[in-house]
Amino acid sequence: MNLAAVPLDSTRGFLSPSGVEIVFVLVGLGVLGAALLTVTTKQLVHAALWLVVALGGLAIEYLLLTAEFIAWVQVLIYVGAVVVLVLFGLMLTRAPIGASPDADSGNRWVALGVALAAAATLVTLVVDAFRSTWIDLGTVAGSTKANGVTLFRYWVLPFEALSVLLLAALVGAIVLSRREKKEP
Amino acid sequence: MTTTLDALVRCIAVLLVFLVFPLVIGQTEHKVMAHMQGRLGPMYAGGFHGWAQLVADGVKFAQKEDVVPAGADRKIFQLAPAVALLPYLLALVAIPLGPGDLLGQSLDAGLFFVLAVMGVGVLGSLMAGWASANKFSLLGGIRTAAQLMAYELPMLLAAASVAMAAGTVSLTGILGAFHWWWVPWQIVGGFVFFVSGLAELQRPPFDMPVADSEIIFGAYTEYTGLRFALFLLSEYAGILVVSALTAVLFLGGWHGPMADGLGWLWMLLKTFALAFLVIWIRVTYPRLREDQLMRFAWTVLIPLSLAQLALTGIVKVVIS
Numbered sequence A: 001m002n003l004a005a006v007p008l009d010s011t012r013g014f015l016s017p018s019g020v021e022i023v024f025v026l027v028g029l030g031v032l033g034a035a036l037l038t039v040t041t042k043q044l045v046h047a048a049l050w051l052v053v054a055l056g057g058l059a060i061e062y063l064l065l066t067a068e069f070i071a072w073v074q075v076l077i078y079v080g081a082v083v084v085l086v087l088f089g090l091m092l093t094r095a096p097i098g099a100s101p102d103a104d105s106g107n108r109w110v111a112l113g114v115a116l117a118a119a120a121t122l123v124t125l126v127v128d129a130f131r132s133t134w135i136d137l138g139t140v141a142g143s144t145k146a147n148g149v150t151l152f153r154y155w156v157l158p159f160e161a162l163s164v165l166l167l168a169a170l171v172g173a174i175v176l177s178r179r180e181k182k183e184p
Numbered sequence B: 001m002t003t004t005l006d007a008l009v010r011c012i013a014v015l016l017v018f019l020v021f022p023l024v025i026g027q028t029e030h031k032v033m034a035h036m037q038g039r040l041g042p043m044y045a046g047g048f049h050g051w052a053q054l055v056a057d058g059v060k061f062a063q064k065e066d067v068v069p070a071g072a073d074r075k076i077f078q079l080a081p082a083v084a085l086l087p088y089l090l091a092l093v094a095i096p097l098g099p100g101d102l103l104g105q106s107l108d109a110g111l112f113f114v115l116a117v118m119g120v121g122v123l124g125s126l127m128a129g130w131a132s133a134n135k136f137s138l139l140g141g142i143r144t145a146a147q148l149m150a151y152e153l154p155m156l157l158a159a160a161s162v163a164m165a166a167g168t169v170s171l172t173g174i175l176g177a178f179h180w181w182w183v184p185w186q187i188v189g190g191f192v193f194f195v196s197g198l199a200e201l202q203r204p205p206f207d208m209p210v211a212d213s214e215i216i217f218g219a220y221t222e223y224t225g226l227r228f229a230l231f232l233l234s235e236y237a238g239i240l241v242v243s244a245l246t247a248v249l250f251l252g253g254w255h256g257p258m259a260d261g262l263g264w265l266w267m268l269l270k271t272f273a274l275a276f277l278v279i280w281i282r283v284t285y286p287r288l289r290e291d292q293l294m295r296f297a298w299t300v301l302i303p304l305s306l307a308q309l310a311l312t313g314i315v316k317v318v319i320s
Helices: A019-040 A045-063 A067-095 A108-127 A145-151 A156-177 B003-037 B053-063 B075-091 B110-132 B135-166 B171-176 B187-201 B225-250 B259-286 B290-319
Strands: A005-007 A134-136
Touching: A019 A045, A045 A067, A045 B075, A045 B110, A067 A145, A067 B110, A067 B135, A108 B075, A145 A156, A156 B259, B003 B053, B003 B075, B003 B259, B053 B225, B075 B110, B075 B225, B075 B290, B110 B135, B110 B171, B110 B225, B135 B171, B135 B187, B135 B225, B171 B225, B187 B225, B187 B259, B187 B290
Parallel strands: none
Antiparallel strands: A005 A134
């Protein structure tokens, strides 16, 4: 990885945050709130729309870290395509205005446990991996060119493996959804 | 201080373009449609050939009562027009009008930015369709979503072809790398992009989601007054954005004779020629049926855009 990361020096610290860091934390809190509302709201369509807020907030976080390309891809794929797909599915099947009391599957505590475990794992991992590195926000580290070079020079094998996986999923979806013609 | 002032001037300029040009396109549509159908169109408002008709319409819309249906989801119902309109304002920021610095803000991934925010605009139609508590509106919203998902793919593939040709996804970079022979080279991609853009805007012949003879006015059935006017404005702002983007990607934007001084004029001429084409198509073609719409996207546009992508790749490898 060619992240513009520099080792921790004495001029940086958690107690004197810069403006970008303050905004980063505030947006992060907003994303967390929207995510909580996504899973706790009683109205199905509201959950999907809060998901838009959470995913859009994540795009802002990417922008603050100068990863412009990733931010727009986040908006394009997640907000523009995945949530539209979710809303489409909801509207086709069941999307009453007002609360959906039957939307609660009763797995609330199990889900909470899984979510907390996943969050703990990820936080531990990220803190351990990037403990003493700071991204220098003065130089743009996440430009389209930098992403392309990193992806196709260092990570091309995982990239291709992922594309094969997605292709397999696509073919599988077509096979599953295809109806055989019944002989009369 | 100058950078702040500079940014402020740019924001105001983009806002002015956003407020004026869609109205110009709307007025042109009134007049062009009328003359193509052997009518005169608006003739009285403002005196000269009804030039102030849309201003008068705006005043009329502002006076109307803002009704929210009793069964509707109030907040989402009221939020939907803003979600439909604002993305086009944001998209305009990144579209270059002339050579050099004549644009709102040069973005490193400008092409992705414009396409991404345009995709968000459709959420407004979906929210409107669902929150209206009306079967026709819901049908309109579902049709909007289905149409968007079918036409987003060829649009992205056609745009990717230009990005491949230029070797960059920055709109200014694409224009900087433009040569005249790109027009014939990318012509198929241009066709795919423009047609998908029409479909994304729900313009005829792709206006299934607002088909008035079937589902009244689709997702916008329950809207009145200013909020309805905002949806109409977003449609015309969308025509502006799609025309400008097609001009930038496939027709060379500000390139033309004496581009250094008159670049903005070429860009405007190309944009408005495409907007005229949008209006012309509306008057000419009947509405597609839902199944024809889907078949056209999946069996015509996507293969065409993939072929264009392959052609771009081959030519790019040969000439480099």
